[in-house]
Amino acid sequence: MAASKRRSGFTLIEIISVLVILGILAAVAVPKYYDLQEESERKAALASVAEAQARVQLRFGQLVLQGSSCDEAARAVSALSETADAAEGKNGGYRFGDFLLAVDGGALTSAGSAASAKRVDSTGNFEDTGAKLYLPQCGESTNHSFGSSTDMDAIIKAMREAGVSRLDSGALSNATSHSSDVMTALKAAGIDLNAMGATSWSFNSNMLYWTTADIANIPSGTKVPVMRYNPSSGTYTVWSATVTQHTEPGIGTYNMIEKENSQYAASAQAGKENQTYENALKWFDAASKDASWIE
Structure with a gap:
């Protein structure tokens, strides 16, 4: 006891x-x-x-x-x-x-x-x-303010911090936390992609692609000129890219920019030191007026 x-x-x-x-x-x-x-x-x-x-x-x-x-x-x-x-x-x-x-x-x-x-x-x-x-x-046009290193760094940072490897303008929805996080970060940095001229855009494999065209109603398979920013080299180039239709659960069906097909000749021949945003704008304008190169 x-x-x-x-x-x-x-x-x-x-x-x-x-x-x-x-x-x-x-x-x-x-x-x-x-x-x-x-x-x-x-x-x-x-x-x-x-x-x-x-x-x-x-x-x-x-x-x-x-x-x-x-x-x-x-x-x-x-x-x-x-x-x-x-x-x-x-x-x-x-x-x-x-x-x-x-x-x-x-x-x-x-x-x-x-x-x-x-x-x-x-x-x-x-x-x-x-x-x-x-x-x-x-x-000056807001389009010409878009493309500064500050803007680009903020965009790439927002994508990375949200943990996305790909995000398309057509997929934006409050139902997806990633897109919501990205857009919140961009707004906090004072960046409005649509207002800056990037009507349709895609972040894919650490590259940012955008175009002034609204691809929402463009037939799937159509090729369009796009500008591409490469954060590794800090270069801006112009390419042709294919519009494709994509269906995603919880979001629906939308058009998106697929990866580039071929680079616009003036853009390709310029050399990295000349692949600036200002030059890319000129190449993009020229490429948009002559669609024969993307056929």
Whole structure:
């Protein structure tokens, strides 16, 4: 009976062992918890940046429709105060939803101004979001602003971070988490592929293909000229590509750009040092006017 009573409780060694195990679990779990919390906060801040960019674009369009010149509208929306929920906060910045935003230099530029953010009720410092806010451009087509290394890096990064090896413009759907993640990241970076002239596009095998043509109603098997960006070499080239019809569960049937067939002669003969975005635009325009080369 005495022996039975002695075994009814925990020994000191057992208690210490349990405490050690709990300590180890806490050491592992707490940092993980804070990592997840930081990631959640970062995504929330990026959502506010995306909202700010959308407001800038909308307000710019409203001002132009109301009679302002392009330059006047651009000057107005270059200040965050024009589109913010509230005036400058106690610690600086302008309120967009739950966050205060600030940009380098104090104003938006067409090249992009780095955006930093912090919670409205936070007493800490602004933190860089890694995204930029862009001022709508005047005096040149938005097509000609597309293709900068900044834009391309942001596009490729969004695709990679979403874990996609292929994504097509025709497949975009809220039902697919990958496409949703990609588009959220692109919006946070101030990039609208359609507005920039990439009406139809495809990210395939780490290459980005796009065309100004809407391939949605183009018969499957038709060849169209496309521009291709190669992130490994940083080159822009023009190719012919075949439009194909694809059916995907949960999304439906849509047309997509298949991989390139043959390269446009002027593009192929230029050499890597001349395969710039500006030259690719010229080649694409010429290739679009003469379809005989893609037959």
